[in-house]
Amino acid sequence: MDFRILGTLEVAASSGASIRFGGPMVRTLLAALLVRANKSVGAKRLIDIMWDGRPPRTAMSTVHAYVCRLRSRLAEAGADGADRILTDAQGYRIRVAEHELDATVFRHHVNRARSIRERGDAAAAAEEFQAALRLWRGPAFMDIRSGFVQPHAVSLNETRMEVVEERLAIALETGAPEVVAELRKMVLMYPSRERLTGLLMLALHRAGRPAEALQAFHAIRERFRDALGMTPGRELRALHQQILSDTVTPAAPARVQFAANRNLPPDLVDFTGRRAEVHRLTRGLADTGAVAVHSITGMAGVGKTALAVHVAHLAADRYPDGQLFLDLRAHGADSGPLPPAAALETLLLMIGVPRASLPDTLEVRAALWRTQMADRRAVVVLDDAASLAQVEPLLPGNRDCAVLVTSRHQLAGLASTDTVPVEPLPLGDATDLFAAIVGRNRPVPGRDEMRDTAALCSCVPLAVRAAAERLVFRRTWTVGDLNRWLADTRAVRPERGARDAAMGSALAYSFHHLDVDSRELLVSLGAYPDSVFDVDSAAAWVGVPTEEIRQRLELLVDRNLLESPHYGTYRFNALVRAYACDQAVAVRGAA
Structure with missing residues (x-):
């Protein structure tokens, strides 16, 4: 079924036959429901709309x-x-799919x-643009006289004219041969639209007809002066001066498709x-429906x-228009997290x-990013995010895009469809990982010894x-040697244990991004006799x-430096605890 409001109000069955509804009151009722398609309109509001605030006593019935x-x-x-008009607690609602209402299809084409x-x-x-304009059969709601409907009709009609102007601007940009004739016709139909006159002036000037371009300006200037007592706007006056001085900017070359x-x-x-x-x-x-x-x-x-x-x-196959990766550097650079404006610059490039x-500006870059991604199917990985404020401007609005955000923090407020917590691997998987790395370079050691290594890590x-x-590069070592080294070095100085430089660096970034009170708490708890x-x-x-400590403990959980297996219970990961102990040793040494 098709509902048409871009012209006279019409409804066509799936067979193509037009459906007749009778007098103007029923048509006004239908128009009001279509303006609020898929949303309820109360009976009292419908009475106001249909009788313009002067209802008869029998209006409700x-x-x-x-x-x-x-x-x-x-x-x-x-x-x-069937079941097109539904009744609910709020009133009446007409059920219309997006592809069934010509105004919605028009907006999709325009976007x-x-x-x-x-x-x-x-x-x-x-x-x-041309497909959007072909949907129009005349002014929107042209046969409906309603104070409620008319503002919506005016808005739709204005959007239509903007689209006409955008299509003609493209025709001028691409050098379409018929553009001058079409612009003359449109200026005659809409003599007060300055953009149409400006496009006509540009087209005439580029066609080597500057005198006619100046005549077009004089015509609108006289029309504005006689009817309104004013002159055309600044942009049109500037174009007039450029034509007089022959300084009109040449047509820009067509941009390459990204x-x-x-x-x-x-x-x-x-x-x-x-x-x-x-x-x-x-x-x-x-899943589809939203980004x-x-x-x-x-x-x-x-x-x-x-x-x-x-x-x-x-x-990747689902996202053929791009698979993007951006490091937001929450913990990986001395300069601090990547500012959102700089992140958008990188993404746009x-x-x-x-x-x-x-x-x-950040706001305009974000709008350009969303515009560029609006017609793409892309997956974006935003790695090592620092905060919600850093991430939100980087989210595309297109539901055909996907975003994966990694962070050591809980990004409270992020409009995510899912939050996936990642914990250390199960012992069996950690052992398999160790075996896979070692096995590429030397014979795979015994399973039990590798399990000990994974546990030490x-x-x-x-x-x-x-x-x-480490084992790969020390060819003479056995797994037993490695495990003794891990146990010995952790006991002496934990930061040189299983973490090695990479792990120590990763934990150091997390530790030093805490506030002073949280760092002191983590160090103190590292010396607690138990990990739970x-x-x-x-x-x-x-x-x-107690209440103060609870808030500070929850902050450490948010930063993934503590675990909370149950409400009110907290637990250290062994490596984090070892790092906290090491910081305590460093503090005592400095004292």
Whole structure:
């Protein structure tokens, strides 16, 4: 069934036959419901709309009768006309799919055309604009006289004229031969629209007819002076002066269409485990309806980036227009996290926006990013995010895009469809990872010894990888030698244990991004006799009131430096605890 408001109000059955509704009151009722398509309109509001605030005493019963007549006519048109007008607690609602209402189809064509034009394909944009304009049969709601409907009609009609002007601007840009004649016709029909006159002046000047271009300006100037007592706007006056001085900017060359960018890091050949997380994320990416945003959180070194990159590679076929990766540097640079404006600059350059075309402000860059992504299917990995404020401007608005955000923090407020916590690997998977790395370079050791290694590394992937690489480069060592080294060096100086330089660096960034009170609390708890403790025990240990300590403990959980297996209970990962102990040693040494 088709509902048409871009012209006279019409409804056509699936057979193509037009449906007749009778007098103007029923048609006004239908128009009011279509203006609020798929939303309820109260009976009292319908009475105000249909009688312009002067209803008869029988208005309520009359509205019900008109609704029944409308339902009956729609149902008689065929099966797809049944249950079109629904009643709920708020009033009446007409059920219309997006493709059934010509105004919605018009907006979709316009949005696609503008997106395509931003990407540089002027010919395709012109086709979309033309498809949008072919839906029009006259002014919107041209046969409906209603104070409620008319503002919506005016808005639609204005959008139509903007589209006409945009299509003609493309025709001028691409040198279409008939553009001067078409612009003359449109200026005669709409003599007060300055943009149409400006396009005509440009077209005449580029055709080598500057005198006629000046005549077009004089005509609108006299019309404005006689009818309104004013002159044309600044832009049109400036164009007039440019034509007089022959300084009109030449037509810009057509922009190249942006190519897809695929800058994901390589997938790990030894990616191990994470079957549940991979399934959850890939299934989430397959869902449609809104932009898929998934946040992946966990402690330093736990494998968040590896998981995000692995999933993005698995889903690459679904996103042919780009697979993008951007390091937001929350913990990886002395200069601090990447500012959102700088992040948008990098993303826009990735998809081919020329540097000279980059806007200056964050807000305009974000709008350009969303515009460029509006007609693309792309997956974006935003790695090591620092905060919600850093991430939000980088989210595309297109539901055909997906975003994977990794962070050591809980990004409270992020409009994500899913938050996936990543914990150390199960012991079996951590052992498999160690075996996969070592096995590429030397015979695989015994399973029991490798399990001991994984346990000494607390099953944290970065630590397991560092230990495996140490064994690979020390060809004379056995796994037993490695395990003795891990145990001995951890006992003497934990930061040189299984974490090695990479793990120590990762934890150091997390530690030094805490506030002073949180750093002191973590160091104090590192010396607590057990790795598991409750709020009261922590409060007594550090000498801080219970309610205050609870808030500070929860902050450490948010930063993935503590775990909370149950409400009020907290637990250290062994490597984090070892790092906290090491910081305590360093503090005592400095004192």
